[in-house]
Amino acid sequence: MSGGDDPDHELLARVFLTRVIEPGDEVAGRWVRELGAVGVARRLRSGGDALPGRSGTRWAGLVARAGRAEPERDLAVAREAGVRFVWPGAVEWPGVLDDLGDARPLGLWVRGRPSLRMWALRSVAVVGARACTEYGAHMAATLAAGLAERGWVVVSGGAYGVDGAAHRGALGAGGATVAVLACGVDRPYPRGHTQLITRIADQGLVIGELAPGDHPTPSRFILRNRVIAALTRGTVVVEAAYRSGSLVTARAAQRLGRHTMGVPGPATSGLSAGVHELLRGEAVLVTDAAEVVEQVGDIGELAPDRRGPVLPRDLLEPGARRVLAALPARRAATAGEIARGAQTAEDDAIARLYELRALGYVERHGDGWKLTRQAMISAHGGRGEC
Structure with missing residues (x-):
């Protein structure tokens, strides 16, 4: 992997790094910004002195990973599964992800035919509790279907509960949806959503930062949420307890200057407590797709006036x-x-x-x-x- 500006060398270096560096590692992101992906890959391959910001022990762990990385094989496996690799500077790369700074993904593995960059331009995240209520599932599906009917791309995490309901709502309306996974996109997770994720890949996009075959971990789920927040114009939270991972997505959206919205639930519901806390802050209360579009859409895309019956x-x-x-x-x-x-x-x-x-x-x-x-x-x- 020598040669700095050759696109093939850049591709191989970044594929290599997705196998070595964990998603969202800002220290490694700074290395890539300062030395370039090819330069960082070369240092890890050589196993020399640690780069700044990492202890000797941590650096040794990265070097050990580097010794097992096979970027050419990962690309071959990806091609066999109908997966492509998109990286910063490529035509399909969504520029909005650059807002993440040094936490920007090294690249994304993409499964599906549409252009990720084009779809990101008009997209909304719909996230929430895995163990959602019937109300939460209904609201997520209805919101997603309404957004899809208005030409918006629905982005979520492919998980059980609200995520799955949002994906199904968009697909049921004949619309576009993107699943952002915390594992290799060739290995759907959760297993119970294999059929759903396959359908998303056929009709939309399945994307992720992890190399083919990589498995999810709790930290990877949390770090995946920053991609959902950055990729979209705004995030809608449908049911979330105080410790829900979907609140991580909402707070990331707020830090990035994206719109943050919440669907209210019963005041007595613990599954809506996190949403209500968001609504007490900077989040905007929404109850349907028209109100979401009023927040994230262009000037003039207003929700209809809400009035009682005319007497x-x-x-x-x-x-x-x-x-x-x-x-x-x-x-x-x-x-x-x-x-x-x-x-x-x-x-x-x-x-x-x-x-x-x-x-x-x-x-x-x-x-x-x-x-x-x-x-x-x-x-x-x-x-x-x-």
């Missing part, structure tokens, strides 16, 4: 509404009393009262006027006076 009295002229509002709820009143309450002349009040009688809102009681029973039900939603 018949809402269609009255303002003057008639004022006169109607001036009538007491439980007794008759004279035209003069009503006129004073409506702040209008008595003649105007009488004209309005006859108009309201024709519409069924009021009735005459001797010299006074009174609300009809139907008007009282309309005014208080059928519950009587509050």
